[in-house]
Amino acid sequence: MTNLTASIAGFHFQDLLLNAAGVHCETTEELEALRKATGTGALITKSATPKPRPGNSGLRYQDLPLGSINSMGLPNQGLSYYLDYANHYHDQQKPLFLSIAGLTQADNLAMLADIQASEFTGLVELNLSCPNVPGKPQTGYDFEATRQILTKAFTFFTKPLGVKLPPYFDLAHFDQIAAILNAFPLAYVNSINSVGNGLMIDSKTDTVMIAPKGGFGGLGGAMVKATALANVHGLRQRLNPTIKVIGTGGVQSGRDVYDLILAGADLVAVGTSLHQEGPAVFQRLRSELIAEMDRKNYTEVDQFRNRLQTLN
Ligand code: RRO
Numbered sequence: 001m002t003n004l005t006a007s008i009a010g011f012h013f014q015d016l017l018l019n020a021a022g023v024h025c026e027t028t029e030e031l032e033a034l035r036k037a038t039g040t041g042a043l044i045t046k047s048a049t050p051k052p053r054p055g056n057s058g059l060r061y062q063d064l065p066l067g068s069i070n071s072m073g074l075p076n077q078g079l080s081y082y083l084d085y086a087n088h089y090h091d092q093q094k095p096l097f098l099s100i101a102g103l104t105q106a107d108n109l110a111m112l113a114d115i116q117a118s119e120f121t122g123l124v125e126l127n128l129s130c131p132n133v134p135g136k137p138q139t140g141y142d143f144e145a146t147r148q149i150l151t152k153a154f155t156f157f158t159k160p161l162g163v164k165l166p167p168y169f170d171l172a173h174f175d176q177i178a179a180i181l182n183a184f185p186l187a188y189v190n191s192i193n194s195v196g197n198g199l200m201i202d203s204k205t206d207t208v209m210i211a212p213k214g215g216f217g218g219l220g221g222a223m224v225k226a227t228a229l230a231n232v233h234g235l236r237q238r239l240n241p242t243i244k245v246i247g248t249g250g251v252q253s254g255r256d257v258y259d260l261i262l263a264g265a266d267l268v269a270v271g272t273s274l275h276q277e278g279p280a281v282f283q284r285l286r287s288e289l290i291a292e293m294d295r296k297n298y299t300e301v302d303q304f305r306n307r308l309q310t311l312n
Pocket of ligand 1: 193
């Protein structure tokens, strides 16, 4: 039997795959399908705001030859919907992550206070990297704002907390964000969110491919794999060992999952491929990962996790 287990903040995962927040997780029906899917070891809710939001209007997701572009604009059912689901959630085998993404610092702190006061006993992910709300820059690119919200959050929040980060593109930025994150008792970081504000053109019509924000949107899928690997590895090298890493970005095959683990990921999340294939993708990825491990004579993920070699 191949061992694909992981742990974060005392939670044990029998399998290391989960959905990327935002994909197949806005409704309880979608969440239940993820919970029941073979190959998932956990699930995460769509990032919540204090009140329900319809999100951006018009065509807001498109598949691309090498991935996807989206500008969903945070459509969600509101925090109390997900808290209600979470408070009735009793599947010990597959821990639940609750994702929140307030449009202001005050909204984020208010939601964390609500979660702190609730019965919720799972893990919470603070999304600091939504690229698609018009007029709202990604908090994760503002280092002082990131430090400030974490400082305030940890004055009262005692449940396991992780952050969803945007991709960084300069090693100096890896140093800066890691130094900030290391100052807090974070359970984990999730890296990367989509590569923000890409633009793709439909050659048949000479138009942009999605409607909101004049066509600008977050990129995911195969085209972001190298950026995801760099961020997972760069953060793993810099973060305290107590801060675990969820690797997200560019997973199409079991080998892609393997690569993120080799780069340092504890769990691996799947976005674009889940959108394209539905929850059955997890069974495929799990068996492809096991086949790859068999080829390498590994029986446990710990035998290669964070063991990426460099060339001398
Ligand atoms: O809803 C979105 O447009 C969205 C969010 Br909140 C996010 O964090 N990442 C993304 O690609 N889209």
